[in-house]
Structures are given as C-alpha cells and as structure tokens.
Amino acid sequence: MHLILFLLGIISICYFLCIAFFVGHGTNFFFIWLLIGIGLITFAALLRKGSWTAHFPLWLRRTFTALVCIGFALFLFVQGFILSGFFQKGPEGLDYVVVLGAQMKTSGPSKALKYRLDEAVRYLEANPDTKVIVSGGQGPDEPISEAQGMYDYLVNAGIAPDRILLEDQSKNTFQNLTFSAEYLDPSNDLVGVVSNNFHIFRATKIAQKAGYQNVYGIAAKGEPFLQCNNMMREFLGVVKDFLVGNI
Numbered sequence: 001m002h003l004i005l006f007l008l009g010i011i012s013i014c015y016f017l018c019i020a021f022f023v024g025h026g027t028n029f030f031f032i033w034l035l036i037g038i039g040l041i042t043f044a045a046l047l048r049k050g051s052w053t054a055h056f057p058l059w060l061r062r063t064f065t066a067l068v069c070i071g072f073a074l075f076l077f078v079q080g081f082i083l084s085g086f087f088q089k090g091p092e093g094l095d096y097v098v099v100l101g102a103q104m105k106t107s108g109p110s111k112a113l114k115y116r117l118d119e120a121v122r123y124l125e126a127n128p129d130t131k132v133i134v135s136g137g138q139g140p141d142e143p144i145s146e147a148q149g150m151y152d153y154l155v156n157a158g159i160a161p162d163r164i165l166l167e168d169q170s171k172n173t174f175q176n177l178t179f180s181a182e183y184l185d186p187s188n189d190l191v192g193v194v195s196n197n198f199h200i201f202r203a204t205k206i207a208q209k210a211g212y213q214n215v216y217g218i219a220a221k222g223e224p225f226l227q228c229n230n231m232m233r234e235f236l237g238v239v240k241d242f243l244v245g246n247i
Helices: 002-022 031-049 051-055 058-083 111-126 146-156 173-183 197-209 224-244
Strands: 096-100 131-135 164-167 191-196 215-220
Touching (some): 002 031, 002 224, 031 051, 031 224, 058 197, 058 224, 096 197, 111 191, 111 215, 131 146, 146 164, 164 173, 173 224, 191 197, 197 215, 197 224
Parallel strands (some): 096 131, 096 191, 131 164
C-alpha cells in the first residue's frame, strides 16, 4: 500500500510541476496537487515505518479511514453529475446564448475562454436569429473586461455587433448568470449557457436557481492536460455552491 501511495504522490507532484512550468494556468489552484503529493508521500512514509499504527490510536485511524472513504465516495458522486454536462449542445433556435467569462490576457482570450467563444461562434453561425450575451467583468490582472474581450473576438469572427450584448460587471458564475438575466426574460426565453465541458453542470444549475426556466448547456471542450485539475476544482465549486444555496 505504501508503494502505491508513494507513486501517486510522485505523480501528483510531477503534475503540479508540469502545470507550473509548461502549461498556462489562470489561477493558483493547481498548487493543490503539490499539497496532495506531499500528503501522500508523508502518509506512505508513516505506513512504511510502522509509525501509523505505533503512534496513532485505533479510534483515530478508523475515523481517518472513514472520512477518507466518505470523501472519496462524495467525490465520485459529484463527478458523475459534472460528467453529465460534457456533451450538452443545446437545441437549435435558442433566443439567447450566454457566454461565461474566463481570463483575458494581454494577448487575448485565455485558451479556456477561446474554446468557449469558438463554440459560441459555431452555434451563432448555425442559428442566425440567436443573440449572444458575453458576461464577465475585469479582474485586477486583466487588461480589459472579459465581456469586451469576448465582444472583440466575436466581431472579428464575423458575428454582427448588433447581436452581441455586454454584461461587464460580474465576477463569478453566479453573478454572470444573475446579471445576464437583466438582458432577457428568464421566465420565457430559451437560453443556452456556453462554458467548458467540466463547468456546464454547475452553470446550468446556477442558472435554474437564478430563475431561468428554459436553460440548456452548450459545452465547449476543455484543455486535455488540465482536465484533472479542472475536475478537481469543479468538484469543490459544486460543493461550495451547494452549501451556499446557489444550486
């Protein structure tokens, strides 16, 4: 067992290093893989030396094991819901699509945001009567608001400016959808939410909580190498939004 845990710890640390030095990243969440790696290696060392059974009482070891099992079961349960959004594309003829913001860089949209915008372009080209709301404010490390960056990208891709509405005040997914609701009729309009595949489940649930009666996910792809990191982060996002009542 300790060898398996040690190898998993090494893999986690290597994954962290690859993200840190070779892959672009929008947040520092990926440091969780460093912490997981250190934790697994430390626990593996305790098992190998016999310190786990020698220095920790039985009740503590059983409690720890039970919590780990419950946490892992919850993780798998939530991941099932997250995966349910991976292939949603929404029906034709929606009244609006809402593109959720992600990081804007000085060079343009981040890769995650570009995937969302390209998926929106595909839908808008196939459905010329659908309007689009680009939703996202300006973070401290962003040169312009996410909404303005998305607007520029869509116009350059051939989407008519009069089809694009800008919501440039939101700071998170809940605000994206509640603020965007002011530009449409959430009780009657057919609305698609465009985001990366791992984010669709949570985004559509938040939209329903915000009063959207006819909402559909439109899943853009996610960056393959970062998918494990994104799925871990999304798990925590779903749990957090459930606890605060956003879904």
